[in-house]
Amino acid sequence: MKKITVAIDGFSSTGKSTLAKQLAKELEYVYVDTGAMYRAVAYYAMQNQLIGSDFFDKIALIQALPKIQLEFKFNADLGFGEMYLNDENVEKQIRTIEVSNFVSKVAEISEVRSKLVEQQQEMGKNKAIVMDGRDIGTVVFPDAELKIFMTASAETRAQRRFDELQQKGDDVSYEDVLKNVVERDYIDTHRADSPLVIADDAIEIDNSYLNREEQFAAVLELINDVVKTV
Ligand code: DC
Secondary structure, rough: OOOOOOEEEOOOOOHHHHHHHHHHHHOOOOEEEEEHHHHHHHHHHHHOOOOOOOOEEEHHHHHHHHHHHHHEEEEEOOOOEEEEEEOEOOHHHHHHHHHHHHHHHOOHHHHHHHHHHHHHHHHHHOOOEEEEEOOHHHHHHOOOEEEEEEEEHHHHHHHHHHHHHHHHHOOOOOHHHHHHHHHHHHHHHHOOOOOOOOOOEEEEEEOOOOOOHHHHHHHHHHHHHHHHHH
């Protein structure tokens, strides 16, 4: 069967990664979570005191970019690649609310974006890939055979993220999570370089009232239709 590129973009906490992982598993495609890459750079900046609640040394971060090595290493138990920053598994560290608070600022920097986009294009050069992010259908793979754009209300998304963080034992309030979701939406959609926009040829899915199974079935059908035509 012909292999394609599936680009999944959309707002934060719309379940992009859950859907992308399910699809990659079903199709035996590679799954790439590009948000994890931006998160790992933000985590590096935090660890090296380049970013904090009242400072951000962008120049120092840009200068440090050649020292930031990102790699997905496949974890057979999980069925997908985990994010390694300079050979350290940082999957847990990059999912905290602190990293979520800083990551949009890091993702605004053009030098960061071009480094990561180049790496993402390399990972997808042989197709058979499901990649999720904000600019996959617009910048990384503008020729992707299928582009999905996912949305849901800010409240629905905040509730999902809040439940996830609570399950992990993170002591956060729903109000803080909602604030973070709204702030990130603003920064992601207003940044000068590659703002979050829906590609002209993307299919929009609002999953506020769709469950995972319904959404998975709908997108799988779309993929099967596309594969027949390429
Ligand atoms: O998908 P996520 O919430 O893990 O993404 C983290 C942040 O990274 C998000 O605020 C926007 C940014 N991002 C981006 O700018 N471009 C991408 N392709 C993926 C993520």
